[in-house]
Amino acid sequence: xxxxxxxxxxxxxxxxxxxxxxxxxxxxxxxxxxxxxxxxxxxxxxxxxxxxxxxxxxxxxxxxxxxxxxxxxxxxxxxxxxxxxxxxxxxxxxxxxxxxxxxxxxxxxxxxxxxxxxxxxxxxxxxxxxxxxxxxxxxxxxxxxxxxxxxxxxxxxxxxxxxxxxxxxxxxxxxxxxxxxxxxxxxxxxxxxxxxxxxxxxxxxxxxxxxxxxxxxxxxxxxxxxxxxxxxxxxxxxxxxxxxxxxxxxxxxxxxxxxxxxxxxxxxxxxxxxxxxxxxxxxxxxxxxxxxxxxxxxxxxxxxxxxxxxxxxxxxxxxxxxx
Numbered sequence: 001x002x003x004x005x006x007x008x009x010x011x012x013x014x015x016x017x018x019x020x021x022x023x024x025x026x027x028x029x030x031x032x033x034x035x036x037x038x039x040x041x042x043x044x045x046x047x048x049x050x051x052x053x054x055x056x057x058x059x060x061x062x063x064x065x066x067x068x069x070x071x072x073x074x075x076x077x078x079x080x081x082x083x084x085x086x087x088x089x090x091x092x093x094x095x096x097x098x099x100x101x102x103x104x105x106x107x108x109x110x111x112x113x114x115x116x117x118x119x120x121x122x123x124x125x126x127x128x129x130x131x132x133x134x135x136x137x138x139x140x141x142x143x144x145x146x147x148x149x150x151x152x153x154x155x156x157x158x159x160x161x162x163x164x165x166x167x168x169x170x171x172x173x174x175x176x177x178x179x180x181x182x183x184x185x186x187x188x189x190x191x192x193x194x195x196x197x198x199x200x201x202x203x204x205x206x207x208x209x210x211x212x213x214x215x216x217x218x219x220x221x222x223x224x225x226x227x228x229x230x231x232x233x234x235x236x237x238x239x240x241x242x243x244x245x246x247x248x249x250x251x252x253x254x255x256x257x258x259x260x261x262x263x264x265x266x267x268x269x270x271x272x273x274x275x276x277x278x279x280x281x282x283x284x285x286x287x288x289x290x291x292x293x294x295x296x297x298x299x300x301x302x303x304x305x306x307x308x309x310x311x312x313x314x315x316x317x318x319x320x321x322x323x
Contacts, residue, residue, distance in 0.1 A: 005069050006066055006067065006068055006069070007027075007028060007066070007067040007069060008064070008065070008066050008067075009023070009024070009027055009064070009065045009067070010062070010063070010064050010065075011023070011059045011060060011061055011062060011063040011064075011065075012061060013061050015059060015061075016059060016060055016061045017058050017059070017060075018058065018059060019055070019056055019057070019058060019059075020040065020045075020052075020054065020055055020056070020057045020058075020059055020065075021033055021036050021037050021040065021055040021056070023059055024036045024039075024040075024045070024065070024067065028067065028069075032130055032156060032160065033160070034130050034159070034160055034163060035130060036055075037055045039067065039069075040052070040053055040054070040055045041053055041055070044067060044068045044069070045065060045066070045067050045068075046065065046066040046068075047063060047064070047065055048063070048064055049066070052065070077106055077111075077116060077117055077120065077134060078117065078120070079117060079118075079120035079121035079124075079125070080112065080113065080117035080118060080120075080121055081121055082102075082113065082115075082117060082118035082121065083118075084096060084118050084119070084122055085097040085098075085099065086122075087149065087305055087307065088303075088305060090299075091154065091298075092153070092154050092155060092157075092158040092296075092297065092298050093151055093152060093153055093154055093158050093162070093296075094119070094122075094123070094137075094151070094152040094154065095149060095150070095151055095152075095292070095305050096115070096119075096149070096150045096151075096152060097147075097148065097149060097307045098115060098142055098146075098147055098148060098149075098150050098289075099147055099310070100144075100145050100146065100147040100284050100310065100312070101144065101145065101284070102114065102115055102118075102144065103115065103144050104116070104135075104138060104141040104142060104144075104150075105134055105135045105138055105141065106134045107134075115138075115150075116134065116135065116136060116137070116138065119136070119137055119152060120136065123137070123154065126154055126155075127152070127153070127154055128153040128154065128155055128156045128158065128159035129156060130153075130156050130159045130160065130163075131159075137152040137153050137154065137159070138152065139151055139152065139153050139159055139162045139163060139166065140166060140236065142289060143239070143285070143287075145254070145284040145285045145287070146285060146287045146288070146289065147287075147288045147289070147310050148175070148287075148288045148289025148290060148307055149289045149290070149291070149292040149305055149306075149307050150289070150292075151292060151294065157297065158297050158298070161297035162294065162297065165294050165295060166236060169234055169235055169236075170294070170295070171236075171292070171293065171294045172232075172291065172292070172293035172294070172304070173232070173233040173236065173289065173291065173292055173293075174230055174231065174232050174233070174289075174290055174291035175230070175231040175233070175241055175287055175288060175289050175290060176220075176228065176229070176230055176231075176287075176288050176290045176309055176313075177228070177229050177230075177231060177241065177245065177252055177253075177286055177287045177288070178226060178227070178228060178252070178253040178254075178279075178282075178286035178313060178316065178317070179226065179227055179228075179229055179245050179250045179251065179252055179253060179286075180225065180226055180250055180251055180252075180253060180259075180262070180263055180266050180279075181225065181226070181227065181249065181250040181266060182219070182222045182224070182227050182250070183217060183219060183227065183229060183245075183248055183250040184217075184219065185217060185218045185219045186216075186217050186248070187214065187215070187216050187217070188214070188215045188217060188244040188247065188248065189212070189213070189214045190204050190205060190206050190212075190213060190244075190247065191204070191205050191206070191207065191208055191209050191210040191211060191212055191213065192204055192210045192211055192213045192237040192238065192239070192240060192243060193205070193209050193210025193211070194210075200257070201239075201257060201258070202237070202238050202239045202243060203243075204243040204244070204246070204247050211235070211237055212235060213235045213237045213240050213243075213244070214233075214234035214235050215231050215232065215233055215234065215235075215240060215241060215244045216231070216232040216234070217229055217230075217231055217244070217245075217248075218230040218231075218232070221317075223320040223321070224269075224272065225266040225267075225269065225272055225275065225276060225279070226253065226266070226279055226320060227250070228317060229245075229250075230290075231244075231245075239257075239258070241287060242255055242257070242258045242259075242285070242287070243258060245259070246258045246259040246262065249262055251263065252285050252286060252287055253279060253282050253285070253286040253316075254282040254283065254284050254285045254286050255285045256285070263280060266279075267280070275320070275323055278316075278319065279316070282312075282316060283312070284312070286313050286316070288307070288309050288310060288313060289307070290306060290307050290308075290309065291304070291305070291306050291307075292304070292305045293305070
């Protein structure tokens, strides 16, 4: 059972002209500033009896805020002995090379066998707590079928510092992908929002609806009906790479959610039809997070990590090179 309680805060002269998230963090000791921002973004804060979502708002004397707090008996997930491919680890963070097929954190339908349970086992529960019990240490995520590099925070200071870098887009991230067709090297920009019909999908548009997204696409090698590309992310929106590739009619190989109606055009060449069938039956989306760089919060220096393309994708590339 979840319990609700309300905190009411009225702004006096001393608090005037301070950011809302800072005021609420100081007034509500049990939450970090990042958690307060989540409360604001989720509609748990009202200003003068109306839902208010602006964390950066400079409060004014006389403003009245109602904060709706939900206290729930959240599930305590148990550690599980799941093998991790650890690229780097120190007292503040872990760099994981996530395998394809593992979900990042527990969710309905995936309560066990996730990366979180593996991390709880490895770290003996010494992970950041900013995102609650079901996402300890998780600063960002990769889709279930996507493989590659992730950074995990061991404490709240590291988590908050890394989250700031993700927010201002100073984290460097590159993906390698196998795509249908032969795209030109280019920059793709547009806006991403939740699909209004299918809530499991996102939608891409050029009309300013949603959050801005930007990817640099570089063609690495072409095989006629497919290619290897490198994607450099300037933003990290949900399903960004998949949507951007689909938007230029070169969808990601193995993507079961986006671009399915665009694939059959690449099977019209009779001489390469067998190759087309092998590519079409690839078991997962051919996307790998191959590079991750950021400013280490405690070492006070830039660090970079790289990961080789995994065997399932590299074996497919070898097949394409041969045939």
